[in-house]
Amino acid sequence: MANFKIVICGEGGQGALSVAEIIAQAAHTQGKRALAMPFFSTEKRGGVSMAFTQISDEPIPYPKFGKADLWVALSQRSVDRIAAWLQPGTKVIVNSFLVKDLSLLKGWEVSEIDAVTVAGEEVRNPRTFNMVIMGAMVGLIPGLDRSAFTETLERHFSSKYEKNPELKAQNEKAFGIGYGLTHK
Amino acid sequence: MAEKKFLMGNEILGQAARAAGARAFYGYPITPSSEIAHFWAKEACSEGGQKDDLVFLQAEDEIGAGFMLIGGILAGTRSFTATAGPGHILMQDSLAMAEAMRLPCVYYVMQRGGPSTSTVIYSQQEVNLACFGGNGNGYRIVYSPSNLQEMFDYGIRVFDVAWKYRFPTILLGDGMLAKTLGEVETYSVGERGLVMAEPEAYMLERSPRKRPIADIMPSPEFEVRAGEDGTEYDCYRNCLNWEEEALAVNEETKDAFVKAAEEVTEWEEYGQKESRILVVAHGIVSAGVKSAIDQMGTGEARLFRPITLRPFPERQLREAAVGADRIIIAESADNQLGRIVKDALYGSGIDIVEHYRPSISILPEEIVGLIRSNAD
Numbered sequence: 001m002a003n004f005k006i007v008i009c010g011e012g013g014q015g016a017l018s019v020a021e022i023i024a025q026a027a028h029t030q031g032k033r034a035l036a037m038p039f040f041s042t043e044k045r046g047g048v049s050m051a052f053t054q055i056s057d058e059p060i061p062y063p064k065f066g067k068a069d070l071w072v073a074l075s076q077r078s079v080d081r082i083a084a085w086l087q088p089g090t091k092v093i094v095n096s097f098l099v100k101d102l103s104l105l106k107g108w109e110v111s112e113i114d115a116v117t118v119a120g121e122e123v124r125n126p127r128t129f130n131m132v133i134m135g136a137m138v139g140l141i142p143g144l145d146r147s148a149f150t151e152t153l154e155r156h157f158s159s160k161y162e163k164n165p166e167l168k169a170q171n172e173k174a175f176g177i178g179y180g181l182t183h184k
Numbered sequence: 185m186a187e188k189k190f191l192m193g194n195e196i197l198g199q200a201a202r203a204a205g206a207r208a209f210y211g212y213p214i215t216p217s218s219e220i221a222h223f224w225a226k227e228a229c230s231e232g233g234q235k236d237d238l239v240f241l242q243a244e245d246e247i248g249a250g251f252m253l254i255g256g257i258l259a260g261t262r263s264f265t266a267t268a269g270p271g272h273i274l275m276q277d278s279l280a281m282a283e284a285m286r287l288p289c290v291y292y293v294m295q296r297g298g299p300s301t302s303t304v305i306y307s308q309q310e311v312n313l314a315c316f317g318g319n320g321n322g323y324r325i326v327y328s329p330s331n332l333q334e335m336f337d338y339g340i341r342v343f344d345v346a347w348k349y350r351f352p353t354i355l356l357g358d359g360m361l362a363k364t365l366g367e368v369e370t371y372s373v374g375e376r377g378l379v380m381a382e383p384e385a386y387m388l389e390r391s392p393r394k395r396p397i398a399d400i401m402p403s404p405e406f407e408v409r410a411g412e413d414g415t416e417y418d419c420y421r422n423c424l425n426w427e428e429e430a431l432a433v434n435e436e437t438k439d440a441f442v443k444a445a446e447e448v449t450e451w452e453e454y455g456q457k458e459s460r461i462l463v464v465a466h467g468i469v470s471a472g473v474k475s476a477i478d479q480m481g482t483g484e485a486r487l488f489r490p491i492t493l494r495p496f497p498e499r500q501l502r503e504a505a506v507g508a509d510r511i512i513i514a515e516s517a518d519n520q521l522g523r524i525v526k527d528a529l530y531g532s533g534i535d536i537v538e539h540y541r542p543s544i545s546i547l548p549e550e551i552v553g554l555i556r557s558n559a560d
Contacts, residue, residue: 021365028190028367035366039305061475062468063364064545 001057001143005065009050009082010074015130020051026152027055037063048081073099091140111182119174128174135178186371193335193362197292198223199370200339208239208263210252215304216359217294220266246271250278257287260385264290272310280318285422288346291354294362297543305359307543311520314356315494323441325353326494328467332368347381349444360468386420445495455486462508464488464525469546476551485555498528510558514539
C-alpha cells in the first residue's frame with residue numbers, strides 16, 4: 001500500500017496523540033511501516049493537540065506531511081487548525097458532539113459521529129468516545145486489520161486496565177461500534 | 185541481540201545510552217527531551233539497572249545537572265545528560281567548562297522552537313549554541329542525526345567519541361525526532377564489533393592510571409599534589425594566570441581538535457554526482473531533501489549533509505560543490521547552518537540561495553518547489 005497519511009486534532013486531553021500512536025503501533029504489529037508524530041502547544045490541557053500518522057509498505061522518509069488521506073477533528077477549533085491538510089478525496093471524520101459548524105468541510109464526504117453520546121449510551125462510559133473515533137478511523141484505513149488492535153490496546157492501557165478492569169471491555173466495545181459505523 | 189522495536193525517539197536515545205554502557209544520568213526534564221530522563225529513571229529502578237548500579241539524579245536545574253555531570257566524568261563514570269531549548273542555554277555553563285578542561289561529557293540535546301516559550305516541539309535553532317556556545321572556541325563534537333535509526337547509532341557513538349578524543353560531545357536532535365514513534369533496530373555494541381573507549385578517572389591517585397595523563401589533557405593545566413599522607417594525586421587545574429599560558433592551552437586544544445577532526449568528521453552525499461543544484465541541509469531537513477530528490481527522480485539536485493556540524497566537513501563540502509551551478513542552504517533556523525556553510529565555501533564564487541524557515545518544518549514538497557524554482 002502507498003503511504004497513507006492521517007492527521008488527527010483535538011483539545012488537549014481528548015486523546016488525539018494516543019489515538020495516533022495506537023494506530024501506528026497496531027500497523028507496525030501487522031508488519032507495516034508506520035510513524036506517529038505529535039504536535040502540541042505548551043498547555044497539556046486547554047491547548048490544541050495534533051498528531052500525524054503514516055502507514056505504508058515502504059520506508060517512510062519524513063514524519064510530517066502537508067495533505068492527509070484521513071482527516072479527523074475532535075473539536076470545533078480543531079477544524080480550523082487542520083483545514084490546510086484537506087485535499088480532494090480526503091476522508092473526513094468529525095466528533096459531532098463538539099463539531100457543529102461544517103461549513104469548512106463542504107465538498108468532502110464527512111462521517112459525522114456523535115462519539116460522546118454513543119460512548120455514553122451504548123458503552124456507559126462517555127470517556128471511551130476516542131475509542132469510538134479510533135474504530136471509525138480504522139474502518140477507513142485500507143489494509144489494516146482490526147484484530148491487531150486488541151493486543152495493542154491491551155499493551156497501551158495495561159496500567160489503566162489494572163486499576164479499572166471494566167475499561168478493557170468498554171474500550172473494545174467502543175472501538176467495535178466505531179469500526180462498524182464506517183467500515184463497508 | 186539485534187531486535188526491531190517500535191519506539192519514540194527519546195526512548196531510542198535512552199536505549200542507546202544503555203547499549204553504550206552509560207552508568208549515570210544527571211539532568212532536569214524538559215520538553216521535548218523529557219522521556220530520556222523518564223527512561224533512565226525507570227531503567228535505574230529496574231532489576232537490571234540495579235545490578236549495573238545505574239545512577240539517576242534529577243538536579244535543581246540544568247546548571248546543577250551539568251556540573252553533576254562533570255563530577256561524574258571526573259570520577260571516571262560514563263555519564264550523560266539530556267536537555268532542550270532554555271535548558272540547553274543553562275547547560276552551556278558546564279559545557280564551556282567541559283570544553284575548557286577537555287572533559288568527555290555527553291549531551292543529548294533536542295532542539296525546540298524559539299523564542300523559548302513558543303512551540304516546544306521543533307526547530308533547528310540550537311546549532312549556534314551547540315557548536316559555539318560558551319566562552320571558548322567551539323571545540324566540541326556535534327552530531328546531527330536525521331532519522332530514528334541514526335538516533336540509536338549515533339546515540340551510541342557519542343559515548344565512544346567523547347572518551348576517545350576527550351571533547352564534550354553533543355547529539356543534536358530536534359523535537360520531531362525526539363517525539364516520533366517508529367521502527368528502530370537496536371543492538372548491543374558487542375554484536376556489531378564496536379569497541380567503546382573506556383572511561384577513566386581524571387582525579388585519581390597517580391599509581392593506578394592506565395595511560396600517561398599527558399595523552400589525555402593539555403599539560404599546562406595539570407599538576408601533581410601530595411596529600412597529607414604523602415599520596416600523590418593528579419590535580420586538574422582550570423585557572424590560568426597568564427595570557428601566554430591561556431594561549432598555550434588554546435593552541436594545544438586546537439591541535440587536538442584538528443587531529444580528532446580527521447577521524448571524526450562525517451558527512452553524507454545523496455543523488456547523482458552530475459546534478460547542477462547542491463542542497464545543503466542537516467538533521468531531519470536532510471531527510472526531507474532526500475525524499476524530494478527521490479520524488480523528482482530527474483537528477484536536478486543532490487544533497488550534501490554534514491553529519492558532524494562540529495567539526496564541520498569543510499573540505500568535503502568544497503569538493504562536493506565542484507560542478508554545482510547553485511547551492512541551496514535549507515534549515516529550520518535563520519542562518520545558523522548557513523553561516524557555517526558560507527564560511528566553508530568562502531571564495532568559491534558559486535551562487536548561494538538561502539532558505540531559512542526558523543522553527544517550522546520544511547516538507548519534501550516545499551524542497552521540490554525550491555529546487556524547481558532554482559533549476560533554470
